Amino acid sequence: MALSKQNVAKAKQILAQIGWGEDTAPWSLYDEKDPLKPGCVIMLGPKADGGWENVFMNVRHITKDQLALFNSRKKEVSNSSFIDDETADDTITRIGWF
Numbered sequence: 040m041a042l043s044k045q046n047v048a049k050a051k052q053i054l055a056q057i058g059w060g061e062d063t064a065p066w067s068l069y070d071e072k073d074p075l076k077p078g079c080v081i082m083l084g085p086k087a088d089g090g091w092e093n094v095f096m097n098v099r100h101i102t103k104d105q106l107a108l109f110n111s112r113k114k115e116v117s118n119s120s121f122i123d124d125e126t127a128d129d130t131i132t133r134i135g136w137f
Contacts, residue, residue, distance in 0.1 A: 041084065041086050041090050041091065041092050042090050042091050042092070042093075042094055042116065042118050042136055042137075043088065043089075043090045044088060044089035044090050046090070046094075046116045046117060046118055046136070047082070047089070047090055047091050047094055049115055049116050050080075050094040050116045050135065050136050051063075051064065051066065051080050051094065053109070053112045053113075053115065053116065054080045054094070054095075054096045054134070054135065055080065056108065056112075057096070057098070057105050057108050057109055057134070058080075058096055058098065058105075064079065064080050064096075065078065065079040065080070066079055066080040066081070066082060067079040067080070067081050067082075068081070068082060068083070069081050069082065069083035069084075069093075075097050075125055075126070075131050075133075076097060077096075077097045077098065077099045077131060079096070080094065080095070080096050081093075081094070081095055081096065081097070081135075082094050083095075092137060093135060093136070093137045094135050094136055095121075095133050095134060095135025095136070095137075096133070096134055096135060097125065097131050097132070097133050098131065098132050098133075098134060099130055099131055100130060101132040101134070106122070106132075106134075109122070109134050113136075116136050118136040118137060119136065119137055120134075120135065120136050121133070121134070121135060121136070121137065122134050
């Protein structure tokens with residue numbers, strides 16, 4: 040299920056608060072050459088209505104506070120959320136919605 044334009048905006052706001060402590064964050068299109076690109080909100084699969092298939096962020100060394108904030112706000116976006124450790128040593132965790 041894709042995220043609507045409104046859900047994308049809310050997801051970006053929540054991820055920005057988790058990663059940067061503010062309501063805006065740099066964002067990037069998903070790049071297969073750099074799939075674990077940290078430091079931005081990543082969007083994958085653009086939709087004709089302004090929505091996206093996935094909106095997520097790769098967090099290096101995610102903290103308990105960041106995870107708690109994500110878990111407390113994830114239901115504000117009406118799509119399925121996920122938390123995945125993307126590296127063998129858990130240094131990068133991917134959080135977001137699809």
